Amino acid sequence: MRTPVTSATARAAATHTNRPLSVVIGAGGTGGHIYPGLALADALRRAVPDAVISFVGTERGLETRLIPEAGYRLHTVDMIPFDPSLGARRYLLPAALLKSGAQCRAILKAQGAQVAVGMGGYPSAPVIVGARMAGLPSLIHESNAVPGRANRFAARLTPHIAVAFDRSRAHLPGGDRATTTGMPIAAALAALDRTALRAEARREFGVPDGARLVLFNGGSLGAARLTEAALGLAARWRWRGDVSLLIKTGPAALDETRRRLAQEGGDVVARAVPYLDRMDLAYAAADLVVCRAGSATVAELAATGVPAVLVPYPHAPGDHQTHNARVLSDAGAGLLLPDAETTADRLAALLEPLLAEPARLAAMSGAADPGPHARAADLLAERVLHLTTQHTDHLEYAA
Numbered sequence: 001m002r003t004p005v006t007s008a009t010a011r012a013a014a015t016h017t018n019r020p021l022s023v024v025i026g027a028g029g030t031g032g033h034i035y036p037g038l039a040l041a042d043a044l045r046r047a048v049p050d051a052v053i054s055f056v057g058t059e060r061g062l063e064t065r066l067i068p069e070a071g072y073r074l075h076t077v078d079m080i081p082f083d084p085s086l087g088a089r090r091y092l093l094p095a096a097l098l099k100s101g102a103q104c105r106a107i108l109k110a111q112g113a114q115v116a117v118g119m120g121g122y123p124s125a126p127v128i129v130g131a132r133m134a135g136l137p138s139l140i141h142e143s144n145a146v147p148g149r150a151n152r153f154a155a156r157l158t159p160h161i162a163v164a165f166d167r168s169r170a171h172l173p174g175g176d177r178a179t180t181t182g183m184p185i186a187a188a189l190a191a192l193d194r195t196a197l198r199a200e201a202r203r204e205f206g207v208p209d210g211a212r213l214v215l216f217n218g219g220s221l222g223a224a225r226l227t228e229a230a231l232g233l234a235a236r237w238r239w240r241g242d243v244s245l246l247i248k249t250g251p252a253a254l255d256e257t258r259r260r261l262a263q264e265g266g267d268v269v270a271r272a273v274p275y276l277d278r279m280d281l282a283y284a285a286a287d288l289v290v291c292r293a294g295s296a297t298v299a300e301l302a303a304t305g306v307p308a309v310l311v312p313y314p315h316a317p318g319d320h321q322t323h324n325a326r327v328l329s330d331a332g333a334g335l336l337l338p339d340a341e342t343t344a345d346r347l348a349a350l351l352e353p354l355l356a357e358p359a360r361l362a363a364m365s366g367a368a369d370p371g372p373h374a375r376a377a378d379l380l381a382e383r384v385l386h387l388t389t390q391h392t393d394h395l396e397y398a399a
């Protein structure tokens, strides 16, 4: 059940100034930063329907498709990732940050923004730098159990910090003053009734009656290791009528995965798709998910109660996906399987007894602590609106 932004805060934000509420959100790269940004934007719109909300991203990430499709304006800036693998190019980072920060300052000014929000990912830090240059309040949201470098840097530039998981506070400068809002998730997932949607969802994915559906989802970009293991399982289970596999491959691996499924006979039980635009249907149809442990995925699994086998991406900075995965495995809602052990044989040994025991799946589903994620978008929107009411009196852009 979602708690709407308190109408007093929304009213105060809407009437505090004659100008419409304007918020700029930095979010980009992969779905794990963009979807929470969109969930926040939708919550702000629910609270203040005439709010002007726009995004800052780059021209490279998934934001170029997802943000305009969701009906929001995307401004792009030049930015390089905060990535240790940059090697000598990391020395270019301060200059890149200053340049993109100045671009963001101009965007904030053109948008008449009252507040800037960084949702993590590399377009996030420049927005906070731009807000600092413009003398505007800003807020960052950290989504992972172990924060990334961009947000550890940005946390030094703003006193306003929100986190998805309590356990990340210890790793952030100023983490003691952070608020745990949870991870903002789409309204369709926050309110998901898996039982009510199950029949429609299973029809959508062509799941035969009586079959248990295992969804393979390698995060917003797909994961070759999971796709390979799923192909092996599909070939092994091709004679079984009681299981069905849905493999999210990512667009690049789609044709090859379909070719292998046809060649190895796995296409009898498995279907490959490039991307899932309706995660509500995917979670409602699935009996079990085998997935990476990106923070949005972990929060969605916790909020919707879908049992999971979590295979953390082994090269994530600070091994943050293992820490994300533990949020579910510590609660008994998921099993953690290291990437190097994720083969078809190992998965068969793990999944066969699990799928044969509905009571165990139900116990995993019930063990998930839904946490604050279903309410997180509204909680974060409330914090953002609160900042506008506090600071608009002093709003001034230096020439």
Ligand SMILES: CC(=O)N[C@H]1[C@@H](OP(=O)(O)OP(=O)(O)OC[C@H]2O[C@@H](n3ccc(=O)[nH]c3=O)[C@H](O)[C@@H]2O)O[C@H](CO)[C@@H](O)[C@@H]1O
Binding pocket: 030, 031, 032, 033, 035, 120, 143, 144, 217, 218, 219, 220, 221, 248, 274, 275, 276, 277, 278, 279, 292, 293, 294, 295, 296, 297, 298, 300, 313, 316, 320, 321, 324
């Ligand atoms: C490889 C890597 O570094 N990944 C990072 C990236 O992951 P990435 O963006 O893959 O991961 P997340 O799991 O956090 O988010 C994926 C989001 O995309 C949605 N979705 C996914 C697949 C699909 O077909 N359709 C769809 O809508 C999911 O419902 C979810 O909302 O950002 C996350 C958030 O900081 C980090 O935790 C991850 O470690």
